Amino acid sequence: xxxxxxxxxxxxxxxxxxxxxxxxxxxxxxxxxxxxxxxxxxxxxxxxxxxxxxxxxxxxxxxxxxxxxxxxxxxxxxxxxxxxxxxxxxxxxxxxxxxxxxxxxxxxxxxxxxxxxxxxxxxxxxxxxxxxxxxxxxxxxxxxxxxxxxxxxxxxxxxxxxxxxxxxxxxxxxxxxxxxxxxxxxxxxxxxxxxxxxxxxxxxxxxxxxxxxxxxxxxxxxxxxxxxxxxxxxxxxxxxxxxxxxxxxxxxxxxxxxxxxxxxxxxxxxxxxxxxxxxxxxxxxxxxxxxxxxxxxxxxxxxxxxxxxxxxxxxxxxxxxxxxxxxxxxxxxxxxxxxxxxxxxxxxxxxxxxxxxxx
Amino acid sequence: xxxxxxxxxxxxxxxxxxxxxxxxxxxxxxxxxxxxxxxxxxxxxxxxxxxxxxxxxxxxxxxxxxxxxxxxxxxxxxxxxxxxxxxxxxxxxxxxxxxxxxxxxxxxxxxxxxxxxxxxxxxxxxxxxxxxxxxxxxxxxxxxxxxxxxxxxxxxxxxxxxxxxxxxxxxxxxxxxxxxxxxxxxxxxxxxxxxxxxxxxxxxxxxxxxxxxxxxxxxxxxxxxxxxxxxxxxxxxxxxxxxxxxxxxxxxxxxxxxxxxxxxxxxxxxxxxxxxxxxxxxxxxxxxxxxxxxxxxxxxxxxxxxxxxxxxxxxxxxxxxxxxxxxxxxxxxxxxxxxxxxxxxxxxxxxxxxxxxxxxxxxxxxxxx
Numbered sequence: 209x210x211x212x213x214x215x216x217x218x219x220x221x222x223x224x225x226x227x228x229x230x231x232x233x234x235x236x237x238x239x240x241x242x243x244x245x246x247x248x249x250x251x252x253x254x255x256x257x258x259x260x261x262x263x264x265x266x267x268x269x270x271x272x273x274x275x276x277x278x279x280x281x282x283x284x285x286x287x288x289x290x291x292x293x294x295x296x297x298x299x300x301x302x303x304x305x306x307x308x309x310x311x312x313x314x315x316x317x318x319x320x321x322x323x324x325x326x327x328x329x330x331x332x333x334x335x336x337x338x339x340x341x342x343x344x345x346x347x348x349x350x351x352x353x354x355x356x357x358x359x360x361x362x363x364x365x366x367x368x369x370x371x372x373x374x375x376x377x378x379x380x381x382x383x384x385x386x387x388x389x390x391x392x393x394x395x396x397x398x399x400x401x402x403x404x405x406x407x408x409x410x411x412x413x414x415x416x417x418x419x420x421x422x423x424x425x426x427x428x429x430x431x432x433x434x435x436x437x438x439x440x441x442x443x444x445x446x447x448x449x450x451x452x453x454x455x456x457x458x459x460x461x462x463x464x465x466x467x468x469x470x471x472x473x474x475x476x477x478x479x480x481x482x483x484x485x486x487x488x489x490x491x492x493x494x495x496x497x498x499x500x501x502x503x504x505x506x507x508x509x510x511x512x513x514x515x516x517x518x519x520x521x522x523x524x525x526x527x528x529x530x531x532x533x534x535x536x537x538x539x540x541x542x543x544x545x546x547x548x549x550x551x552x553x554x555x556x557x558x559x560x561x562x563x564x565x566x567x
Numbered sequence: 568x569x570x571x572x573x574x575x576x577x578x579x580x581x582x583x584x585x586x587x588x589x590x591x592x593x594x595x596x597x598x599x600x601x602x603x604x605x606x607x608x609x610x611x612x613x614x615x616x617x618x619x620x621x622x623x624x625x626x627x628x629x630x631x632x633x634x635x636x637x638x639x640x641x642x643x644x645x646x647x648x649x650x651x652x653x654x655x656x657x658x659x660x661x662x663x664x665x666x667x668x669x670x671x672x673x674x675x676x677x678x679x680x681x682x683x684x685x686x687x688x689x690x691x692x693x694x695x696x697x698x699x700x701x702x703x704x705x706x707x708x709x710x711x712x713x714x715x716x717x718x719x720x721x722x723x724x725x726x727x728x729x730x731x732x733x734x735x736x737x738x739x740x741x742x743x744x745x746x747x748x749x750x751x752x753x754x755x756x757x758x759x760x761x762x763x764x765x766x767x768x769x770x771x772x773x774x775x776x777x778x779x780x781x782x783x784x785x786x787x788x789x790x791x792x793x794x795x796x797x798x799x800x801x802x803x804x805x806x807x808x809x810x811x812x813x814x815x816x817x818x819x820x821x822x823x824x825x826x827x828x829x830x831x832x833x834x835x836x837x838x839x840x841x842x843x844x845x846x847x848x849x850x851x852x853x854x855x856x857x858x859x860x861x862x863x864x865x866x867x868x869x870x871x872x873x874x875x876x877x878x879x880x881x882x883x884x885x886x887x888x889x890x891x892x893x894x895x896x897x898x899x900x901x902x903x904x905x906x907x908x909x910x911x912x913x914x915x916x917x918x919x920x921x922x923x924x925x926x927x928x929x930x931x932x933x934x935x936x
Contacts, residue, residue, distance in 0.1 A: 326756065370693075370927055381749040385693040388756050389865070392697060393923070396861050396916030399786050403913055409782065410775050417767045492760065542771065548764035552757040559753035560743055 233507025241506050248519045252300075255526050259296040260288055262530055264538040295420040298428060299529050299543070300522040301435055302420070302484045303494060307521020308442040309480040310495025311502065311514050315449040316473045319380045320500070320558065324360075324481040325492025327387035331394040332363025333485035334416065342401050342408045350430060356482040364474055366390055418491035418544015420529050431483050438479040442514060445473055449510040491544045493551020494525055500558070612881035615874055619888040626892060627672065630899045631664045670792040670856060671898045671911075672891040673800035675863055677853040679890025680811060680883055682864025683871065684846035687818040687878045688839060689748035695865040696730075696850035699755030702859035703762035704733025705851065706785055709858075710766050713781040714773040722784075723799060727855040733758060734847030738840065746839055747825075787860030787912025789898050796856040803852030811845045815880045818842055822878060860912045862919030863890045869926050893919075 235241045260276075261269045267284040274280070275288035306324060313322040324330045336359025340352040371386035398416070402409040414422065451464040459466050484491065502516035525543060528550065532541040594607035631643045636659055642652045646660035678696075685694045696702060708729035709722050737758050741751045766785075770778050817838035821828045825835050850864065871886035872878070894911065897918070901909045 321753065325760075366924070370924075381752055382691065382693070384756060385691060385698065385752055388698050388759075389693050389923075392861065393916075393920040396786075396912070396920065399782060400913045400917055403779075403782055403786055403910060406775065406779055409779065413770055413775075413778070417771055541768065545764045545768050548760050552760040552764070555757035555760070556740055556754050559750050559757065560740070 233503065233512075234505050235507070241512055244505055245515060245519065248516065248523065252519050252523045252526075255523050255530065256296050256300070259299065259526050259530050260292045263287065263292055263533055264540070291421075294423065294425050295529065296526060297425065298423060298487055299420045299526040301428070301431070302488045302491065303522035303525030304439060304518050305435055305480040305484040305521070306491060306494040306525070307498035307502075307517035308439055308514055309477045309484070310497075310521075311499040311510070311517045312442055312445065312449070312473045312477050312480075313495065314499050315452060315510060316470045317383060318453070319383050321380050321384050321496065321555065323493065323495030324477070324484070325490065325495060326384055326391075326555075328363045328367045328390035328394065329360045329477065329481045330485055330490035330492060331391040332359040332361075332366075333357075333482050334490045335359055335394040335398055336362075337486065338398050338401055338408065338412055338416070341412055342405055350427060353431065353434075353483070353486040356486040357478055360478045360482040360485070363390055363394070364478060414542065415489040417542040418489040418547070419542040420488050420525075421540070421542075423487065428487055431487060434479055434483050438476050438483070439518065441472070441476045442480065443511075443518065445469065445476065446510040446514045449473075449514075453508070453510070489544060491525070491547055493547045493554070494521060497551050497554050498524060500554070607879075609875065609879070609881055612875045612879070612885060616881065616884055616888065619885065619892065623672065623888055623892055623895070626895055626899075627668050630668055630895060631660055633899065633903050634659070634664065666794045666797045667789055667792045667898070668895065669797040670800060671789055671895045673797065673804055674789075674853045674857045674860065675867075675890035675892070675894030676887035677800060677804055677807075677849040677890075678860060678863040678894075679867035679871075679886040680808065681846045681849040681853070682866075682890075683868035683878065683883050683886045684811060684818065684842050684849070685864070686868050687822055688842050688846065689752055690822055690824075691748065691752065692869060692872075693865075694748075694752060696846060697859065697861055697864060698759065699752070700733050700737055700759035700762055701730045701847050701850045702854055702861075703759045703766065705730040705854040706859060707762050707765050707769075709784060710769045710781040713784060714769055714777045716777070723796070723855040725855075726858075727851045730851030730854050731847055733762065734843060734851070738843055745836055746843075751843075783910055784858045785912075786910040787858040787915070788910035789857050789901075790908055790910065792857065800852055800856050803848065807845050807848045807852070810841065811849070811883065812880050814838060814842050814845065815878070815883060819878050858910075858912065860894065860915055862915050862923060863894055866919055866923050866926065867893065869923075873926075 233241075235244045257272060260272045261267060265283075265287050267287055271282075271284040272288055275285040276293070279285055279289060309329075310323040313324065313327065314320060317327075333356040336355040337352045340355040344351065367383070367386045367390050370390065371383035402412070448464060448469045451459045451462055452466060452469055454462070456466060481495075498517045498521045499513060502513045502520055506512035506516050525547070528546040529543040532543050532546045535541055535546075594609045596605070597608050598605045628640050628643055632638050632640055636655075638646075638656060638660065642656055643660055645652050646656040647665065651657045651660070682695045685696055685699065686692055688694070705726035706729070708725040712721050712725050737751065737755050738746065740758070741747070741754045743750070770781065817828070817833045820831050820833050821835060821838065828835050853860070867886040867890035868882075870889050871882050875882050875885055893915070897914045898911045901911045901914050
């Protein structure tokens with residue numbers, strides 16, 4: 209497979225093609241990457257500030273900082289603090305979760321198209337949640353987060369089995385197709401429930417689009433420990449992912465326990481994606497775009513890729529949210545729709561790259 | 568003791584040969600040089616097609632007897648023949664039930680054939696028009712028409728145009744000095760995602776009562792099918808099925824790989840474009856008539872291949888019959904098995920999805936065995 213032909217040699221990843229060597233990452237030295245990381249952190253701060261100051265109700269930019277530090281109960285301050293701060297924080301958490309999860313998935317499946325949306329993980333969690341809402345009337349994440357984890361885990365298992373079963377080899381296409389089929393399955397079951405029950409439809413249709421709005425921070429607080437542990441695990445696994453990316457045989461001969469790494473990564477992905485879906489609904493394509501952009505900036509070393517993903521994910525997601533608010537004033541376009549409209553062309557562009565698929 | 572036809576001892580060799588040729592997948596070559604005709608004929612597939620045709624007719628007749636006003640099979644046949652036993656039979660059978668049954672049969676057949684063509688085209692048993700974005704293309708147009716309150720007459724042409732346009736766009740985006748099946752699938756997934764996002768946008772922006780209607784259509788329903796829908800399908804199938812049959816041999820050879828196909832004299836790119844158009848056209852016609860009924864296109868070719876082997880015109884027709892049966896049975900159940908009428912797509916999804924997983928598990932077990 210073309211992707212595995214790359215020569216991953218430590219952190220100076222180069223790609224040998226017909227005698228020419230081409231650097232994989234834009235930032236080639238460790239110091240430059242560190243600088244890039246700092247720059248990304250600054251960009252994230254800027255985007256978050258924009259998220260706090262832009263919205264349907266015009267608030268002066270000067271009100272943002274005082275609203276956070278010197279709250280005085282005025283309308284502007286309430287809007288900034290209660291509404292926009294909440295959605296910004298949720299966006300940061302969900303973006304980080306999706307970005308890191310995408311990197312993990314692409315590493316363990318060695319599939320440049322792997323991400324929680326395409327491979328059906330989001331759909332699994334979403335279906336479990338819709339079922340919980342329909343059966344138990346649960347409407348807060350506390351009520352259905354375990355359903356989300358279970359649904360995500362089930363989807364991961366089914367897609368993996370399906371992808372390795374249909375056809376003789378698990379190419380990027382086969383796995384993507386398996387994911388799409390499972391997503392189709394689960395979406396149709398979701399439609400089943402929604403057709404029968406207009407109440408559920410009205411409750412979930414905004415959430416199902418993937419939205420950062422409509423949630424309070426208190427509801428999110430219990431998700432934080434899950435996310436923190438899973439994100440830490442995602443970063444710490446990076447070294448193992450580097451070894452894994454050398455290929456199954458080489459990794460084994462270097463002493464890596466590939467099966468165990470894959471299993472732990474899968475569990476981490478389930479927690480990250482499940483939490484993300486429980487908080488904000490199924491948001492796709494962030495997990496696809498973030499690792500690719502991170503790789504083009506930082507090279508093929510997963511320690512750097514995951515670090516960049518941790519900052520890039522929130523930047524992209526909160527940025528998409530701001531875009532959604534700007535485009536449809538005074539309303540908004542849900543962030544899940546924006547990421548799909550921006551991310552799917554990326555998928556198409558990736559598909560058109562010659563090396564990705566062989567006929 | 569071993570005379571032919573004797574009751575003791577082994578059966579004669581002639582009889583064994585006939586029985587075996589019917590039950591094995593053995594294909595008998597039929598050639599006629601003068602007519603320029605060379606093909607392979609499978610008695611087993613032919614038998615299956617004939618048997619299934621009878622099953623379809625039987626189920627159709629039975630389905631037309633059910634309803635708020637029960638009618639016996641004999642009265643149904645009499646009404647269809649033009650000499651109804653009771654005067655209201657004519658209206659009920661010919662006016663209401665027959666169009667719905669015919670629409671169900673043809674929609675199922677069209678979807679199944681479309682699925683078979685796509686699976687041969689992409690060389691992957693998981694391919695289907697739903698996945699490539701054809702259904703989503705139709706969906707965007709129709710959901711827009713429904714939630715903005717446009718006249719219902721526009722729905723069918725809108726769906727058709729949406730589906731076909733999407734297929735063409737996917738093909739053009741895949742084109743890169745030729746079209747590869749794998750790339751087609753990936754581009755299709757991307758286009759599908761964009762269109763689904765647009766549908767979600769529409770579902771969110773409009774009031775719930777209109778949106779319910781759109782979601783209902785999105786599930787695929789035969790509710791209110793008229794003779795117009797049936798005729799649309801008849802015309803569509805009549806135009807497209809002969810082309811599909813002609814392209815079958817090319818499709819079959821292409822499943823061995825592009826290079827092998829070229830070596831065997833198949834013009835790969837034109838054949839692929841033609842197959843894509845025909846497959847999308849069939850799916851578009853079905854979606855225009857009844858909405859995007861899921862899983863028929865995915866499952867029917869699997870069942871047909873399990874019964875009769877790899878892709879040939881016989882298998883194409885067999886999957887059409889299987890699709891027709893499934894949709895008809897599902898629609899009958901959707902109408903009568905519950906207290907209220909349910910969209911047929913809901914049933915095909917509920918039942919089809921687990922059945923599909925079961926099929927894949929079986930195929931996987933067989934492949935590994």
